[in-house]
Amino acid sequence: MIDPGESILVIDDVEEQRNIASGMLKELGYSVKMVSSGEAAVEYLKTNKADLLLLDMIMDPGMDGLDTYKKILELHPGQKALIASGFSETARVKALQRLGAGAYIKKPFLLEKIGIAVKEELGK
Numbered sequence: 001m002i003d004p005g006e007s008i009l010v011i012d013d014v015e016e017q018r019n020i021a022s023g024m025l026k027e028l029g030y031s032v033k034m035v036s037s038g039e040a041a042v043e044y045l046k047t048n049k050a051d052l053l054l055l056d057m058i059m060d061p062g063m064d065g066l067d068t069y070k071k072i073l074e075l076h077p078g079q080k081a082l083i084a085s086g087f088s089e090t091a092r093v094k095a096l097q098r099l100g101a102g103a104y105i106k107k108p109f110l111l112e113k114i115g116i117a118v119k120e121e122l123g124k
Helices: 015-027 038-047 065-075 091-098 111-122
Strands: 007-011 031-035 052-056 081-085 104-106
Touching: 007 015, 007 038, 015 031, 015 052, 015 111, 031 038, 038 065, 052 065, 052 111, 065 081, 065 091, 081 091, 081 111, 104 111
Parallel strands: 007 031, 007 052, 052 081, 081 104
Antiparallel strands: none
């Protein structure tokens, strides 16, 4: 059962990808906020919380997913996150997972896959 209070922060530099992910997550019943960069995510999380991050791995310009997650962990140790990318899994994705991030979701997003990954990560 989805807790209607569960919030997800979508962090992606591509507006279309943010909108797709946000639409799917809202359809699944989550409260969703979106930011367009790692830097914006860090700023947002200085004064807000998110139950889960959906974190794009490659963002230009600026910080990538790994650097973003490291900064966020300084603010919110134990922050739950899922990693998203249109590219194959890399050493940086594995490093992010060693820091505590959860599943790697390959783009394009599928409603069922994103739903299962989010539910599993929030249930940890």
